[in-house]
Amino acid sequence: MTTIATRFAPSPTGYLHIGGARTAIFCWLFARKNKGRFILRVEDTDQQRSTPEMTGAILDAMNWLGLDCDEGPFFQSERTSLYLEYIQKLVESGNAYHCTCTPEEVERMREQARQKGQKPKYNGQCRDAGIKPGPDTVVRLKAPLTGRTMFRDLVKGPISFDNQELDDFVLQRKDGSPTYNLAVVVDDIEMKMTHILRGDDHINNTPKQILIYQALGADLPLFGHVPMILGPDKKKLSKRHGALSVMAYKEMGYLPEAMLNYLVRLGWSYQDEEIFSRQDLIEKFSLDNLGSSACVFDVNKLTWLNSHYIKETAISRLADILTEHLAPELIPNDRSYLEQIIPLLQTRAGTMQEMAEMAEFFLVEDTNLAFDNKAVAKFLTPEAKEYLKEIAFRLDNNLNEFDQNSLEQEFSAYIQEKKIKFKAIAQPLRVAISGKTASPGLFETMEVLGREKVLNRLKRASG
Ligand code: GLU
Numbered sequence: 001m002t003t004i005a006t007r008f009a010p011s012p013t014g015y016l017h018i019g020g021a022r023t024a025i026f027c028w029l030f031a032r033k034n035k036g037r038f039i040l041r042v043e044d045t046d047q048q049r050s051t052p053e054m055t056g057a058i059l060d061a062m063n064w065l066g067l068d069c070d071e072g073p074f075f076q077s078e079r080t081s082l083y084l085e086y087i088q089k090l091v092e093s094g095n096a097y098h099c100t101c102t103p104e105e106v107e108r109m110r111e112q113a114r115q116k117g118q119k120p121k122y123n124g125q126c127r128d129a130g131i132k133p134g135p136d137t138v139v140r141l142k143a144p145l146t147g148r149t150m151f152r153d154l155v156k157g158p159i160s161f162d163n164q165e166l167d168d169f170v171l172q173r174k175d176g177s178p179t180y181n182l183a184v185v186v187d188d189i190e191m192k193m194t195h196i197l198r199g200d201d202h203i204n205n206t207p208k209q210i211l212i213y214q215a216l217g218a219d220l221p222l223f224g225h226v227p228m229i230l231g232p233d234k235k236k237l238s239k240r241h242g243a244l245s246v247m248a249y250k251e252m253g254y255l256p257e258a259m260l261n262y263l264v265r266l267g268w269s270y271q272d273e274e275i276f277s278r279q280d281l282i283e284k285f286s287l288d289n290l291g292s293s294a295c296v297f298d299v300n301k302l303t304w305l306n307s308h309y310i311k312e313t314a315i316s317r318l319a320d321i322l323t324e325h326l327a328p329e330l331i332p333n334d335r336s337y338l339e340q341i342i343p344l345l346q347t348r349a350g351t352m353q354e355m356a357e358m359a360e361f362f363l364v365e366d367t368n369l370a371f372d373n374k375a376v377a378k379f380l381t382p383e384a385k386e387y388l389k390e391i392a393f394r395l396d397n398n399l400n401e402f403d404q405n406s407l408e409q410e411f412s413a414y415i416q417e418k419k420i421k422f423k424a425i426a427q428p429l430r431v432a433i434s435g436k437t438a439s440p441g442l443f444e445t446m447e448v449l450g451r452e453k454v455l456n457r458l459k460r461a462s463g
Contacts, residue, residue, distance in 0.1 A: 004036030005194050008067075009184070011043045012054035015245035016061035018237060018297060019199055019229050022263040026226060027197050028067045029264070029285040039191055040072035045183060047077070061246045064256050066278065074191075076183050083178035086186045086216065087139050087171050095215035096171055098137040099126035121167035139172035141211060149207040154195070154224030155290045161207040169208055181205055185212040193221045197287075200225035224287060226267055227294040237297050249302075253325055253352030255313065258306035266295045275308060303350040310349055315342050318352070325356035330363040337362075340448045344440035361434040362449060366456035371435045375427075379437070380461055384428035388462035390414070391425065392455055402451040404443040411443075432461030 006027035010020055031038035040062070044050035059073065090096035101109075101122070110120035127142060143166050150160040171182040178186075184205075188196060203225045213220050231241035243249065249259055261276050269291065270276070270284045310318065319338045323331055332338055341362045342355075349355035361369060380388075394414060399406050415422055430439055433454055439445050446454050 002194055003192075004031060004034040005039065005192055006031045006036065006197060007039040007041050007072075007188070007191060007193055008062075008069075009041040009043050009187075009198070010058050011046065011049075012051060012058055013046060013049040014054060015247060016058045017244040018246060018263070020058075021061065021065060021246045021259075022229065022266060023197060023199055023226060024062060024067055025065065025260060025263050026268070026285075026290070027195075028069075029281055030195060030197065030287065031070075032282045033285045036194070037070045037192075038067075039074070039193075040069040041074045041187055041191070042072075042076065043180075043183070044075055044077045045177070045180065050077075057247065064247065064250055065260055066256060071191075074187070076187065079183070079187070080178065082190065083183050083186050084172070084176075087178060087182065090141070090171065090212075090215055091133075091139060093215070094142070096139050096141050097127060097129075097168075098131040098133050099140050099168075100131055100134070100137055101125055119165050121165075122169075124168055127168060136174060138170045138174050140168040141171055141208075141215060143168050143211050149210050151206065151210060151220070151223055153203075154197070154222055154287050155226055156200070156203075156224075156292050159203070159206075166207060166211065171212075181208045182212060185209050185216070185218075188221060189213070189216065189218045195222050195224065195287075197224045197226065200227055224290070226290065227292060229266060230294050230296045232296055232298070234296065241297065242299060251353075253321075253349075253354060253356070254302065254306050255309045255321070255352070258302065258309045261309075262302045262305050266297065267291050275305070307350050310352070310355070311346055315339050315346075318342050318346065318355075321352050322355055322359065325352050326359070326363070330360060332363060337448075344444055344448060348440065358439075361436065361439070362445075366453055366460065369435050369457060369460070371431065371461075372437065375431045375435070375437045379427045379431045381428075384425070385462040387418070387420075387425050388428055388432055388458050391429070392458040392462065395451065395458070396455055399451075402447060402454075404447050407443045407446055428461075429458075433457045 008024040008027050010016065010024075016024070028038050030036070042055050042058075044055065055073070062069075087096065091098070106122050109123040109125070113120045113123070122140070126140070131137060144163045147163050148160050149163055149166070150158065153159050169181070170179050172178055206223050206225070210220060229237045231237045237244065243252070246259065250256070257278065260278065260281070264276065264281055264285070265274065268285070268289050270289060276284065316339065319335060319342060322338065322342065341359050345355045345358045349358055364370075391414065394410055395402075395407075398410055411422065411425075415425070426442060427437060429442060430437060433439075433445065433449060
């Protein structure tokens, strides 16, 4: 039995973007599900636009998502001699030929075809001219002139192209370099790929690639083209819809498991389930459930999944990630303090960046606590300040333990004595200790802050 093999083949001309990451995830999942091979191939033949920094960034993003590969990364830029061998084979077998037509001549042929209302293409002038290799020749595939090239797309179903639409396209340029389609096919044959999953922006390359396979007498892999991702306005997802790079989402505080789960669901479904662990995905993934129409990227759903994973994640890992999102001067020396703060925020934060913002008041020096001016004007009234002074006195003197229970009892005694509702002191207290009108529960917040900080802050706010 042949081992299932897939590959992710990014061009390192930019960061790993949402669409590329989703393709990579599908390939990786399909390989893992079928106990197959997942290969990473860097398509860096465009020397002007490819950079090692981008290759590094793509590898980092794959690593972050946990997409481990079994072989590679292979670099196309290091494999030119292999591509040239294949071109040579095609020429020797009569399936490709050298052509001396200049780009201007080819443009003229295209124009003539256009005028006749035909598809603009190279007219095959050198096809049977027996031209020898020379400094000014390109190598073209001798493509079939009639018939159709067909394949059953794993996602979109049967697809067929009229061969008359395709021309004798170039396999090797005048400067000796192999073209994109040739290199892809050679690699996919050499790497024994069984399934090619890629974005549907490549669908027009597929018939050309099939013709190269056929000319080489090689077995065809199966092809599946996944639909593109759209923005909320149903236009192709682009920068104006928000960040495209996967790692920008890491920086915004999304967890890799949320990103993985979200991207898989964007185009794949399993019953009506939404939450999938990595293991679930490996077990349940199948190409049959890939949708054939374009999907809309919805950052709110990603955030919803992220909050779910934040709730599920161990405190110590959250502490590591949270640290990356905090300003250096806010990172406490005592890590256990951070680990006490996190459970209070874990149910409230949509992203780790948001958690970092929520954690800030716990971490600033008491004298640096920033107050929201509106909240101060509304809640720190002269009357409220008097309450806060009395409360500070009581918390200083009446409590042995500074924990939620004792705090709750002390406050209930206080409001009974004063014949006031808790409401009269809740917001002033919250503003005093956090600077804001929203925070986790008051008693748990005070317990974590500890007596000293609470007293300092009450004194500062009531002074
Ligand atoms: N290098 C191509 C890209 O980044 C992928 C080609 C393929 O998967 O066949 O879009």
